[in-house]
Amino acid sequence: MKVKKNFHLSILTILASLLLFTGCNSKKETGSSSSEEVTANSPTSGNEIVIGAVFPMTGPIATYGQESVNGIKLALKKYGIDKIKGKTIRLIVEDNKGEPTESANAVRKLITIDKVHVVVGSVASSNTLAGAPIAQKAGVPLMTPASTNEKVTQTGNFISRTCFTDNFQGVVMAKFAKESLGKSKAAIIVDNASDYSKGLSKVFKTEFEKMGGTIIDTEFTYTAKDTDFRSLLSKVKRTKPDVVFLPGYYTEAGLILKQAKQMGLNVPFLGGDGWDSPKLQELAGAEGVKGNYISSHFSPDDQDPAVQTFVKEYKENYGDQRPGAMAALGYDGMLVILDALKRSESLEYAAINNAIIGTKGFKGITGSITIDENRNARKSAVVLKTLPEGMAFEQKVNP
Numbered sequence: 001m002k003v004k005k006n007f008h009l010s011i012l013t014i015l016a017s018l019l020l021f022t023g024c025n026s027k028k029e030t031g032s033s034s035s036e037e038v039t040a041n042s043p044t045s046g047n048e049i050v051i052g053a054v055f056p057m058t059g060p061i062a063t064y065g066q067e068s069v070n071g072i073k074l075a076l077k078k079y080g081i082d083k084i085k086g087k088t089i090r091l092i093v094e095d096n097k098g099e100p101t102e103s104a105n106a107v108r109k110l111i112t113i114d115k116v117h118v119v120v121g122s123v124a125s126s127n128t129l130a131g132a133p134i135a136q137k138a139g140v141p142l143m144t145p146a147s148t149n150e151k152v153t154q155t156g157n158f159i160s161r162t163c164f165t166d167n168f169q170g171v172v173m174a175k176f177a178k179e180s181l182g183k184s185k186a187a188i189i190v191d192n193a194s195d196y197s198k199g200l201s202k203v204f205k206t207e208f209e210k211m212g213g214t215i216i217d218t219e220f221t222y223t224a225k226d227t228d229f230r231s232l233l234s235k236v237k238r239t240k241p242d243v244v245f246l247p248g249y250y251t252e253a254g255l256i257l258k259q260a261k262q263m264g265l266n267v268p269f270l271g272g273d274g275w276d277s278p279k280l281q282e283l284a285g286a287e288g289v290k291g292n293y294i295s296s297h298f299s300p301d302d303q304d305p306a307v308q309t310f311v312k313e314y315k316e317n318y319g320d321q322r323p324g325a326m327a328a329l330g331y332d333g334m335l336v337i338l339d340a341l342k343r344s345e346s347l348e349y350a351a352i353n354n355a356i357i358g359t360k361g362f363k364g365i366t367g368s369i370t371i372d373e374n375r376n377a378r379k380s381a382v383v384l385k386t387l388p389e390g391m392a393f394e395q396k397v398n399p
């Protein structure tokens with residue numbers, strides 16, 4: 001507890017002293033409210049490098065934002081203290097509440113009002129997809145540490161990511177279902193409000209069928225924020241799947257797992273990184289969470305010494321919490337940005353962007369990060385087993 005307090009204090013001291021500079025920069029601002037009008041000729045020219053972060057700090061996917069920002073602050077605490085190109089680093093966090101419209105507004109505000117050098121975020125692909133076109137149009141680099149939907153980086157050359165994509169994650173889970181669990185008849189339950197869920201379902205279906213598996217021909221769908229899934233689950237149960245693929249986010253996934261168990265739908269459920277939250281266990285309950293598997297980016301059980309140091313430092317700073325995937329992705333994403341800022345030829349947007357997308361073999365705790373020609377990272381995935389006490393490492397899959 002003491003350590004945690006000191007940590008926050010030191011970050012606060014740095015931030016507070018830097019805050020003094022912002023007043024003058026924002027005055028010459030010409031804010032604009034529509035994405036088409038957003039222009040940014042150059043980042044703020046003060047004594048700082050300003051990093052704008054867009055994350056869900058509140059709402060139904062709040063653990064993603066909280067863990068990410070914890071990871072980002074830990075990275076800044078360790079490596080963001082030294083000046084880069086003679087300037088100090090300042091972080092501005094905007095809460096998008098897990099909503100696409102809020103995400104677009106946050107990116108617009110960070111670019112026009114704060115004149116950030118780079119935007120980091122967001123997590124849910126639909127949120128990043130709403131903000132990315134604004135950064136692209138303004139020619140400001142936006143790097144997401146976590147959004148896996150294919151379309152995200154297709155927005156344009158200023159949009160990149162330091163995580164793998166769903167084309168990889170979906171194949172990992174289809175293979176796991178077929179080869180490791182020996183299942184052959186899958187039902188898929190999709191969140192219709194999520195680009196991530198829809199995209200990941202498609203990849204799983206294609207790959208599972210390619211391997212000779214059958215996908216039940218009914219569309220099982222819900223919409224984020226639903227809470228009663230019993231009629232949906234009874235339809236699923238009647239089709240007698242031997243495995244269910246549920247690429248959703250943890251709030252709905254947790255409730256679905258709980259209700260499925262209550263209804264006697266006793267087959268393994270498989271998810272993607274969207275289940276990776278310290279809240280999953282609480283929502284699904286001990287019975288609901290047992291015996292299911294997800295693909296994700298990181299396991300705190302990884303014995304790599306760098307991972308174990310990170311786990312130890314994270315726990316020291318954040319009240320003994322075990323870091324999940326988002327904490328690790330936020331940490332690595334910020335390290336890649338700091339490294340790029342150091343390597344960048346100048347602090348102009350294009351130079352910073354070139355340095356980010358030129359990242360090769362950066363040794364992160366979520367694996368070695370190389371950004372490819374489509375501005376996606378090629379990295380390994382892990383399969384985790386969900387247990388009442390947390391996620392347990394099952395296997396590592398290389399690209």
Ligand code: PHE
Pocket residue numbers: 064123124125126146147148149196273274275276325326329
């Ligand atoms: N990959 C998810 C998406 O694109 C977000 C996510 C990443 C959630 C990592 C949890 C952990 O929507």
